[in-house]
Amino acid sequence: MPTAVPRPSGRHFLQIPGPTNVPDRVLRAIDRPTIDHRGPEFGELGRTVLAGMKRVFATEANVVIYPASGTGAWEAALVNTLSPGDRVLMAETGHFAMLWKRLAERLSLAVDIVPGDWRRGADVPALEARLAADRAQAIKAVCVVHNETATGTVTHVPAVRAAIDRTGHPALLMVDTISSLGSLDYRHDEWGVDVSIGGSQKGLMLPPGLSFNAFSAKALAAAGHARMPRSYWDWREMLAINASGYFPYTPATNLLYGLAEALAMLFEEGLPNVYARHDRHGEATRRAVRAWGLEIQCAEAADYSSVLTGVVMPEGHSADAFRRIVLERYDMSLGQGLGKLSGKVFRIGHLGWFNDLMLCGTLAGVEMGLALAGVPHRKGGVDAATGYLVDAARHALPRAA
Numbered sequence: 001m002p003t004a005v006p007r008p009s010g011r012h013f014l015q016i017p018g019p020t021n022v023p024d025r026v027l028r029a030i031d032r033p034t035i036d037h038r039g040p041e042f043g044e045l046g047r048t049v050l051a052g053m054k055r056v057f058a059t060e061a062n063v064v065i066y067p068a069s070g071t072g073a074w075e076a077a078l079v080n081t082l083s084p085g086d087r088v089l090m091a092e093t094g095h096f097a098m099l100w101k102r103l104a105e106r107l108s109l110a111v112d113i114v115p116g117d118w119r120r121g122a123d124v125p126a127l128e129a130r131l132a133a134d135r136a137q138a139i140k141a142v143c144v145v146h147n148e149t150a151t152g153t154v155t156h157v158p159a160v161r162a163a164i165d166r167t168g169h170p171a172l173l174m175v176d177t178i179s180s181l182g183s184l185d186y187r188h189d190e191w192g193v194d195v196s197i198g199g200s201q202k203g204l205m206l207p208p209g210l211s212f213n214a215f216s217a218k219a220l221a222a223a224g225h226a227r228m229p230r231s232y233w234d235w236r237e238m239l240a241i242n243a244s245g246y247f248p249y250t251p252a253t254n255l256l257y258g259l260a261e262a263l264a265m266l267f268e269e270g271l272p273n274v275y276a277r278h279d280r281h282g283e284a285t286r287r288a289v290r291a292w293g294l295e296i297q298c299a300e301a302a303d304y305s306s307v308l309t310g311v312v313m314p315e316g317h318s319a320d321a322f323r324r325i326v327l328e329r330y331d332m333s334l335g336q337g338l339g340k341l342s343g344k345v346f347r348i349g350h351l352g353w354f355n356d357l358m359l360c361g362t363l364a365g366v367e368m369g370l371a372l373a374g375v376p377h378r379k380g381g382v383d384a385a386t387g388y389l390v391d392a393a394r395h396a397l398p399r400a401a
Contacts, residue, residue, distance in 0.1 A: 013332035015362045017149050017308035018179055019201035019208050020352030022258075026205055029261035030254045037251055046245030049256055052263035056181060056204075056271070057196055057214040059188035064238040065259075066211045067252040070178040070199030073211035074100050075107070076233035077174050077195040078141075081219055083227035084108040086140040089130055089171065091122035095150035095339035100143060100176060107228065112139065118341065119299040121148075121155035128163035131171065141172040141194075147180035149202075150338040152310040152347065153298045154184070161192040172219055178202060181212075182266060183307050183351045185275045194219040200255065203274075203307070205262045205352045209255050265353075275306075281350040281359050282306030284388045288363045288381035292370065297345050307351040308335065312344065314376050319346040326369035332362065356389050 014021050035041050053063045066072050082088070087110045090101050094116075104111050114126045122144045131139065142164060144155045157175055164173060172194040177186055181196075182203025188196045193216070200210035215235065223235055237248045266274055282304060289296055289311055297310030313319045320343050323334045335347030348366065350359055363382050370377045 008331040010331070013330070013362060013365060015349045015365075016333050016335040017152075017202070017347055017349035017351060018199075020203075020205060020349065021354065022207060023205055023262070023265065023353045025265060026258045026261045030207075030258040032254065032257055034253050037253055038246065042253065043245035045253075045256055045260060046242070046247065046251075048245075049259045049263065050242060050245070052260070052267070053198075053212060053214070056186075056263070056266065057177075057188045057198070057212075058186060058190065059196075059214050061189065061214055061216050062220065062235070062239060063212060063214045064235055064242065065247075065251075065256075066213075066233070067209060067250075067255070068211045069208055070176075070197065070211050071099075071103065072233070073178075073197040073199065073213055074103055074176065076211075076213050076230075076235070077197050077215075078104055078107055078109065079226070079228040079230040079233050080213075080215075080235045081172055081174075081195065081222040081226050082107075082109060082140055083225075085110060087112055087138045088141045088143055089127060089139050090114070090143045091127060091145075091155065092116040092118075093120075093122055093145050093151065093153055093155060094118045094148035095341070096148060096176070096178075097145045098339065100145070104143070117299075118148075118151050119153065119297060121153050121300070121303040122160065124156070124159045124163050127160060128167060131164060131167040131169040134169065137170060139169065139171045141174050143174045143176070145176040146186065147177070147184060147305050147307050149179040149308065150310075150341065150347075151297050151345075152305040152308045153300070153303045154180075154305050155303075157186075157191045157193065165192075172222060178211075179307055179351070182274065183278045184305075188214050188216075200259065203278075203352055204259065205265070206255060206258050209252055210259060277354075278306040278351060280389070280392050281354065281356075282309065284356075284359060284385040285309045285348055285350055285363065287388050288366075288385040291381040291384035292367070292377040294377060297341070307349070309348045309350070310337075310341075310345050311348065313346065317373075317375050318343050322346060322369060322373045322375055325373045326365060329372060330365045330369060332365040332369075334366070356393070360386055360389070
């Protein structure tokens with residue numbers, strides 16, 4: 001008889017860049033009896049989570065919550081503001097930017113894409129040039145991904161807003177924050193974003209199943225004359241009943257319990273501290289990768305992501321074979337390379353419910369996996385990361401009187 005593979009002891013290390021680790025507090029909140037979604041208790045829950053999401057988006061504008069994945073929120077942003085045949089301008093920053101492009105094309109939108117090499121954020125000068133050349137103002141929306149989950153690159157949203165403003169173009173600005181919301185500093189109102197798209201399964205520390213649109217008055221006005229067919233995604237139906245904390249259809253009640261708890265955790269830590277923690281873990285991870293002598297997928301330091309780090313495998317070595325060894329031997333899941341990066345890159349997620357010790361365990365698993373898989377590298381990545389983390393902790397200690 002074949003020998004049974006022993007079940008690993010201890011907790012699985014889920015170090016993909018989403019879905020992320022769900023805190024015990026959130027799991028316990030979800031594990032409650034479902035309540036009447038038309039009763040007074042639910043109305044209070046609905047008002048709580050809608051107000052909390054406004055704080056995370058940093059907006060006084062409208063926020064709606066869908067029982068859907070981030071893909072649903074992509075579609076909602078487009079169908080609420082645009083009409084069939086409208087032109088949208090997008091930037092190729094990685095696999096997810098290209099999936100959003102494909103979705104837009106399936107909705108009969110004409111997509112003008114600014115090409116990219118998947119190693120940096122959006123090419124803002126190229127976006128600006130396209131907008132300046134659009135004298136007929138046929139482009140109705142500019143769509144960018146804030147944090148490209150497939151590559152570990154960040155697009156600087158204020159720079160995109162400034163480019164739109166310099167050209168005087170009236171296009172809406174839409175931003176995918178699915179893997180940045182609750183992890184990276186994001187300011188919907190201050191940055192002049194018209195539609196922000198979010199999801200529950202990354203920095204918000206929930207299972208997949210909720211997604212979000214935050215939208216400006218300008219975007220809501222566009223919804224009044226948009227001719228894209230919509231029913232389930234219609235913002236106006238949501239707003240009509242959201243004011244009292246309810247939804248026009250059956251909501252994901254237990255996920256909303258979890259969302260309320262996750263928001264409480266973020267606010268207890270303090271959003272600036274959350275963002276600083278992610279920055280610290282991103283820098284520690286990059287120091288480890290450099291110490292190993294491996295290449296970071298993001299080629300521009302200004303565009304580094306604090307959410308995840310993409311690592312390029314040496315020529316002749318499969319990222320998927322390496323990931324399989326790490327999973328089988330150390331019970332840790334690392335993110336695979338997506339699209340044209342398949343087999344060439346692995347991704348280390350360091351977002352959501354995460355701390356310094358969890359990061360050290362993650363990087364130790366990677367370093368042991370590199371050795372076990374025979375991947376050429378130098379030792380010392382974990383030491384480089386822990387040295388940085390110790391220095392950061394030392395500087396954070398209160399000074400003696």
